[in-house]
Amino acid sequence: xxxxxxxxxxxxxxxxxxxxxxxxxxxxxxxxxxxxxxxxxxxxxxxxxxxxxxxxxxxxxxxxxxxxxxxxxxxxxxxxxxxxxxxxxxxxxxxxxxxxxxxxxxxxxxxxxxxxxxxxxxxxxxxxxxxxxxxxxxxxxxxxxxxxxxxxxxxxxxxxxxxxxxxxxxxxxxxxxxxxxxxxxxxxxxxxxxxxxxxxxxxxxxxxxxxxxxxxxxxxxxxxxxxxxxxxxxxxxxxxxxxxxxxxxxxxxxxxxxxxxxxxxxxxxxxxxxxxxxxxxxxxxxxxxxxxxxxxxxxxxxxxxxxxxxxxxxxxxxxxxxx
Amino acid sequence: xxxxxxxxxxxxxxxxxxxxxxxxxxxxxxxxxxxxxxxxxxxxxxxxxxxxxxxxxxxxxxxxxxxxxxxxxxxxxxxxxxxxxxxxxxxxxxxxxxxxxxxxxxxxxxxxxxxxxxxxxxxxxxxxxxxxxxxxxxxxxxxxxxxxxxxxxxxxxxxxxxxxxxxxxxxxxxxxxxxxxxxxxxxxxxxxxxxxxxxxxxxxxxxxxxxxxxxxxxxxxxxxxxxxxxxxxxxxxxxxxxxxxxxxxxxxxxxxxxxxxxxxxxxxxxxxxxxxxxxxxxxxxxxxxxxxxxxxxxxxxxxxxxxxxxxxxxxxxxxxxxx
Numbered sequence: 001x002x003x004x005x006x007x008x009x010x011x012x013x014x015x016x017x018x019x020x021x022x023x024x025x026x027x028x029x030x031x032x033x034x035x036x037x038x039x040x041x042x043x044x045x046x047x048x049x050x051x052x053x054x055x056x057x058x059x060x061x062x063x064x065x066x067x068x069x070x071x072x073x074x075x076x077x078x079x080x081x082x083x084x085x086x087x088x089x090x091x092x093x094x095x096x097x098x099x100x101x102x103x104x105x106x107x108x109x110x111x112x113x114x115x116x117x118x119x120x121x122x123x124x125x126x127x128x129x130x131x132x133x134x135x136x137x138x139x140x141x142x143x144x145x146x147x148x149x150x151x152x153x154x155x156x157x158x159x160x161x162x163x164x165x166x167x168x169x170x171x172x173x174x175x176x177x178x179x180x181x182x183x184x185x186x187x188x189x190x191x192x193x194x195x196x197x198x199x200x201x202x203x204x205x206x207x208x209x210x211x212x213x214x215x216x217x218x219x220x221x222x223x224x225x226x227x228x229x230x231x232x233x234x235x236x237x238x239x240x241x242x243x244x245x246x247x248x249x250x251x252x253x254x255x256x257x258x259x260x261x262x263x264x265x266x267x268x269x270x271x272x273x274x275x276x277x278x279x280x281x282x283x284x285x286x287x288x289x290x291x292x293x294x295x296x297x298x299x300x301x302x303x304x305x306x307x308x309x310x311x312x313x314x315x316x317x318x319x320x321x322x323x
Numbered sequence: 324x325x326x327x328x329x330x331x332x333x334x335x336x337x338x339x340x341x342x343x344x345x346x347x348x349x350x351x352x353x354x355x356x357x358x359x360x361x362x363x364x365x366x367x368x369x370x371x372x373x374x375x376x377x378x379x380x381x382x383x384x385x386x387x388x389x390x391x392x393x394x395x396x397x398x399x400x401x402x403x404x405x406x407x408x409x410x411x412x413x414x415x416x417x418x419x420x421x422x423x424x425x426x427x428x429x430x431x432x433x434x435x436x437x438x439x440x441x442x443x444x445x446x447x448x449x450x451x452x453x454x455x456x457x458x459x460x461x462x463x464x465x466x467x468x469x470x471x472x473x474x475x476x477x478x479x480x481x482x483x484x485x486x487x488x489x490x491x492x493x494x495x496x497x498x499x500x501x502x503x504x505x506x507x508x509x510x511x512x513x514x515x516x517x518x519x520x521x522x523x524x525x526x527x528x529x530x531x532x533x534x535x536x537x538x539x540x541x542x543x544x545x546x547x548x549x550x551x552x553x554x555x556x557x558x559x560x561x562x563x564x565x566x567x568x569x570x571x572x573x574x575x576x577x578x579x580x581x582x583x584x585x586x587x588x589x590x591x592x593x594x595x596x597x598x599x600x601x602x603x604x605x606x607x608x609x610x611x612x613x614x615x616x617x618x619x620x621x622x623x624x625x626x627x628x629x630x631x632x633x634x635x636x637x638x639x640x641x642x643x644x645x646x
Contacts, residue, residue, distance in 0.1 A: 047447050
């Protein structure tokens with residue numbers, strides 16, 4: 001009765017080294033910490049399931065990093081500075097130790113890159129697919145959080161980075177699309193949350209969110225949030241060289257780039273008077289930003305003008321888990 | 324492209340009414356709130372999987388309440404006041420609307436009872452068993468959080484409520500144990516976190532945790548936390564009338580009461596000089612407390628004296644998810 005159950009050995013061995021101040025070495029019922037004085041707290045949670053959000057055979061370190069990064073992308077969209085996270089991991093009881101080691105190594109790499117620590121969590125078994133959940137905590141100066149509401153008619157619609165790599169990357173990772181140098185598959189497995197840029201957007205972006213369920217669907221959220229319409233031009237949507245090559249070979253893939261998920265880029269409403277400030281902030285972070293259209297008065301609708309100048313009909317509005 | 328995907332309809336319909344101040348109506352990437360001034364934050368996360376932590380056919384409202392209450396029990400063990408929670412729900416894509424309605428109704432009932440609100444979360448599909456995760460936030464006065472470390476030789480080992488109902492309740496709920504009035508099954512499905520009492524234990528309990536993985540295993544954590552041994556008497560462990568009847572009919576069930584999980588009672592180290600203060604605090608909360616043994620010097624070991632006075636060997640040290 002003095003032995004430590006395997007569950008706790010796992011936690012001690014792999015997760016305790018990730019624990020930050022306040023986590024009490026993951027040895028208590030909860031973490032305790034003093035919130036940074038003079039800051040508001042920002043909290044978000046995302047779940048990922050094997051076979052739904054990642055491929056069951058994806059390397060464990062990349063699964064962990066995608067989970068953490070999808071949450072970091074939510075902080076970026078609020079303009080928040082990362083503080084810490086809690087993690088629940090439900091995996092099969094015979095999951096090898098090496099999987100946990102890889103998973104923890106991925107977290108360690110991104111903790112160092114993005115400046116946050118593990119605060120707590122839970123590790124349980126499941127007879128089903130691996131099911132992961134992460135709650136992230138960050139901070140903002142009071143009143144400065146970026147919101148989905150706030151876009152005004154005339155504001156430009158801007159995106160960071162390139163769009164569609166995640167959706168095409170899923171095709172590539174599952175052998176349905178050529179991906180000679182693995183760029184697209186890597187973008188699917190390892191998104192680049194725009195955390196540094198997000199923290200510089202207070203006073204620049206009128207509204208912000210991250211693109212995780214597809215550009216057009218997510219832009220619809222900004223439209224509903226501001227009570228206005230948006231019109232974008234497909235030809236202006238920034239595509240990576242790999243995505244451009246894929247679309248050149250199969251033009252129907254353009255629609256997938258615009259409506260697929262897993263981009264984890266920022267989608268912004270920016271008044272034209274602040275466009276230069278946006279470009280300066282983005283350049284200082286090494287992030288590309290592109291104006292792809294504008295918000296207009298009207299019922300919340302997203303119109304997409306195709307490469308031929310005609311309205312483009314998209315088969316699906318984006319990713320949804322429930323029919 | 325203006326329709327709201329089903330996933331968001333679910334969230335709007337069922338979860339938005341649960342959202343508290345700062346949750347931004349669950350319509351943003353994250354919640355934003357000012358932490359209560361002059362308080363430390365306490366955060367914990369627990370996961371539950373259908374077939375592992377609850378029965379797949381359990382009523383949805385009770386599944387939700389057990390999930391929330393298992394986390395509230397962690398706050399109770401830290402002496403914290405509930406503030407809010409984030410929730411991720413992964414269920415089959417054809418989960419009926421009524422299930423979500425019941426789930427939300429259970430949360431609403433416990434939000435009112437325990438004084439906290441929903442801050443955010445994520446709803447996704449899974450092809451496997453329902454997989455739920457909840458992160459809870461609470462607050463304590465600075466430096467007053469109860470810890471697992473701090474027990475001293477001579478401190479009494481105390482528990483709240485009754486022990487073993489959860490483990491026997493699982494047997495009852497699965498038709499393996501008679502449970503004429505359904506008391507045991509209900510205790511399995513609806514634990515009673517000792518939140519009010521927990522908040523009164525600063526200055527009384529030298530160490531605290533909640534009993535979730537089995538009394539003996541969890542007492543081992545307090546022993547390791549304090550670097551000392553503990554000896555308890557099985558005859559002093561408080562059993563409910565239903566559990567006493569079950570043990571009288573089948574004495575081997577006593578060991579299951581001591582080593583089974585799902586109690587969600589508090590396990591405390593209390594110096595005898597503060598025993599009266601403990602009893603007064605417990606009485607004011609309507610909670611039974613029982614001294615079941617004492618901490619002693621020695622290597623971290625839990626000794627159990629059986630009803631016959633002889634050392635009692637328990638087959639399993641408690642619940643673990645990994646062999």
